Amino acid sequence: MSAVLTTPLAAAPRSEGVWRTAWRRFRGDRVGMVSLAIVAAFLVLILLSATRLVASSWQREVGVPNAPPTLLGPRPPEDLGTIEVPKGPNVDLSDVDPLAPKYKEWAERAAKMKTEEIPRAQTLPLGGDRLGRDVLAKTIKGTEISVFVGVLASLLATGIGTLLGAFAGFFGRKADDFLEWLYNVFTAVPDILLIFAFAAVFGRGIGTVVLILGLTGWAGVYRQVRAEFIKHRGREYVRAAEAIGASTGSRMFRHILPNVSHVILVRMSLLVVGFIKAEVILSYLGLGVPVDQVSWGTMLAEAQAELILGYWWQLAAATLFMAVFVTAFSLMADAWRDALDPRLRGAE
Amino acid sequence: MSAYLLRRLWQMVPTLIGVVLLVWLLFKYFGADPAVILGGLNATQEQVAAIRQQLGLDQAWYVQLGIYLKQIVTFDWGRSWATNEAVSNLFATRLPATLTVMVPILILDTLLSIPVALGVAYVRGSLTDRTLMIVTTVALSISFLVYIIVGQYLFGFQLGWFPVQGWSDSTWTNLTTFVPLPVMLAVLVGISPQTRLYRSFFLDELGHDYVRTARAKGMKEDTVLFKHVLRNAMIPILTNVGYNLPGIFVGSFLIEVFFSIPGLGREVLLAVNRSDYPVIQAATVYLAMLTMLINLATDLLYKVVDPRVVLK
Numbered sequence: 001m002s003a004v005l006t007t008p009l010a011a012a013p014r015s016e017g018v019w020r021t022a023w024r025r026f027r028g029d030r031v032g033m034v035s036l037a038i039v040a041a042f043l044v045l046i047l048l049s050a051t052r053l054v055a056s057s058w059q060r061e062v063g064v065p066n067a068p069p070t071l072l073g074p075r076p077p078e079d080l081g082t083i084e085v086p087k088g089p090n091v092d093l094s095d096v097d098p099l100a101p102k103y104k105e106w107a108e109r110a111a112k113m114k115t116e117e118i119p120r121a122q123t124l125p126l127g128g129d130r131l132g133r134d135v136l137a138k139t140i141k142g143t144e145i146s147v148f149v150g151v152l153a154s155l156l157a158t159g160i161g162t163l164l165g166a167f168a169g170f171f172g173r174k175a176d177d178f179l180e181w182l183y184n185v186f187t188a189v190p191d192i193l194l195i196f197a198f199a200a201v202f203g204r205g206i207g208t209v210v211l212i213l214g215l216t217g218w219a220g221v222y223r224q225v226r227a228e229f230i231k232h233r234g235r236e237y238v239r240a241a242e243a244i245g246a247s248t249g250s251r252m253f254r255h256i257l258p259n260v261s262h263v264i265l266v267r268m269s270l271l272v273v274g275f276i277k278a279e280v281i282l283s284y285l286g287l288g289v290p291v292d293q294v295s296w297g298t299m300l301a302e303a304q305a306e307l308i309l310g311y312w313w314q315l316a317a318a319t320l321f322m323a324v325f326v327t328a329f330s331l332m333a334d335a336w337r338d339a340l341d342p343r344l345r346g347a348e
Numbered sequence: 349m350s351a352y353l354l355r356r357l358w359q360m361v362p363t364l365i366g367v368v369l370l371v372w373l374l375f376k377y378f379g380a381d382p383a384v385i386l387g388g389l390n391a392t393q394e395q396v397a398a399i400r401q402q403l404g405l406d407q408a409w410y411v412q413l414g415i416y417l418k419q420i421v422t423f424d425w426g427r428s429w430a431t432n433e434a435v436s437n438l439f440a441t442r443l444p445a446t447l448t449v450m451v452p453i454l455i456l457d458t459l460l461s462i463p464v465a466l467g468v469a470y471v472r473g474s475l476t477d478r479t480l481m482i483v484t485t486v487a488l489s490i491s492f493l494v495y496i497i498v499g500q501y502l503f504g505f506q507l508g509w510f511p512v513q514g515w516s517d518s519t520w521t522n523l524t525t526f527v528p529l530p531v532m533l534a535v536l537v538g539i540s541p542q543t544r545l546y547r548s549f550f551l552d553e554l555g556h557d558y559v560r561t562a563r564a565k566g567m568k569e570d571t572v573l574f575k576h577v578l579r580n581a582m583i584p585i586l587t588n589v590g591y592n593l594p595g596i597f598v599g600s601f602l603i604e605v606f607f608s609i610p611g612l613g614r615e616v617l618l619a620v621n622r623s624d625y626p627v628i629q630a631a632t633v634y635l636a637m638l639t640m641l642i643n644l645a646t647d648l649l650y651k652v653v654d655p656r657v658v659l660k
Binding site for chain 1: 362363364366367370371374375378379380485486488489490491492493494497498501505594595598601602605616617619620621623625628629631632635636639640
């Protein structure tokens with residue numbers, strides 16, 4: 001009996017979900033797939049770095065200061081100058097030296113301490129910085145922090161934007177008026193000035209950067225989510241949900257939100273790129289990542305002085321990692337947008 | 349027209365009040381105590397209390413808000429806490445330097461990217477178009493910092509074409525000696541996103557029926573592109589220029605920091621580092637006013653470039 005009933009239902013083909021369709025379109029996009037692979041490789045690297053499997057000892061000074069990259073070979077020994085080293089035995093000063101009686105005691109105490117001389121490498125895979133830290137490990141750690149800040153800040157901005165946009169779009173009227181006013185206020189101040197004002201107040205640190213970027217960057221998401229909610233709130237499926245007694249919150253976040261989530265995802269991935277660039281600049285200006293941490297921005301800040309002395313590798317490493325990641329991520333975001341929202345294809 | 353203007357100006361009031369409140373709340377409730385910052389590291393309790401009284405910080409919040417509003421309305425922000433320079437004087441002396449650098453950047457950016465964008469939009473899908481799009485994507489992914497660091501090193505230090513940094517009192521010397529390098533680097537960075545954006549505007553216009561009609565009646569390609577497409581794409585282009593215009597007044601603080609140009613952006617950044625609240629607050633509120641006025645001016649310009657636009 002039951003078999004008879006279920007057969008016609010099973011026979012009706014279930015329509016393909018939006019994510020499945022998008023994934024099918026995405027797979028056809030060669031550029032998108034390559035960039036996805038690159039971004040995935042970076043994410044694995046970041047995961048390894050975050051779990052301290054690689055680059056955990058980036059602060060160890062393993063090479064000679066400013067060690068050149070292995071490809072270039074060790075630096076030729078420098079000319080030691082023309083002052084001649086004096087020859088002959090040292091002059092005995094012990095009768096006039098007030099510290100003389102203490103030397104023996106100090107020597108004994110020093111002998112008790114164990115010092116370890118770390119052999120320093122002449123060359124490192126991607127060179128060393130001014131303290132002899134491995135630039136490769138540093139860049140990996142910097143990648144972790146820069147990407148982490150970008151992703152977390154965009155999550156925060158998207159969260160704020162989605163929540164406010166959902167309220168404004170769904171309820172309209174007073175809520176909308178108020179939130180539109182708030183939106184106008186935030187967009188009236190140029191972004192960079194808003195970021196500075198927040199930075200002046202909140203101080204420094206990784207958490208602060210995330211907070212600043214998140215609190216100042218939500219306006220675009222808000223605007224788009226609001227428009228989508230206005231479009232969807234009167235649709236039949238929402239009315240149907242209301243008819244069967246779905247609560248307001250359930251209609252907003254269980255019924256409408258999944259239907260606009262692709263728009264939000266695309267927005268968020270665009271934000272990540274913008275925030276990563278912003279973090280680099282903030283860290284360079286000393287408003288971002290603190291000195292005991294490393295990010296692409298702090299590396300570039302150090303690289304400026306090094307470049308004059310001819311030590312270009314730290315600049316090259318940070319720039320290369322950032323350029324590859326950001327290019328791949330933006331191409332991937334474009335491909336996602338095309339796959340999820342074909343109407344937007346070709347638009348900037 | 350005047351009714352439209354009045355209404356638009358009236359609409360600015362609530363937004364402006366919002367900006368003022370945002371800045372005030374931000375610094376009042378999240379910022380460090382101004383009296384402690386001003387007192388320095390060795391200030392005694394009495395000194396801090398005295399400063400607090402002097403600034404009116406011991407008053408009720410509405411009295412403080414009143415003082416703050418009075419500063420905005422009378423354009424008197426008092427003096428910078430760090431240098432004791434009047435804030436109004438600070439703005440007046442720093443703005444010319446910022447404009448000397450930023451105006452050429454904006455003009456060159458716009459003038460260079462429009463023809464390039466029109467060109468690649470015309471040959472859409474060709475090798476040139478695709479190559480340029482890839483180049484701009486990569487160019488966009490490199491931090492502005494890298495452009496400045498490498499540019500300064502290469503053109504200023506190695507090749508010696510320009511001074512690495514510096515500034516003089518004469519605008520002419522500035523324009524001919526110190527400005528070219530920063531302007532060149534900024535245009536190099538700015539042209540990529542602009543070209544991409546304008547290309548999409550032109551592509552949009554090229555797909556319209558009027559273009560086909562113009563070609564069908566035998567119009568020369570030049571006329572189609574420069575008289576019809578360009579004019580029709582002017583509205584989104586103007587919007588974008590208008591959007592970038594307020595940024596001119598803060599200046600690219602990065603450029604000013606790197607090339608030690610005594611401009612507004614660098615001053616605001618210094619103020620942030622010194623917790624110099626009056627300067628930051630004044631900059632934020634005035635820039636917001638300016639942004640809104642520029643937006644209004646952009647809307648009025650629409651009418652000029654496109655007579656079909658009805659302002660309502």
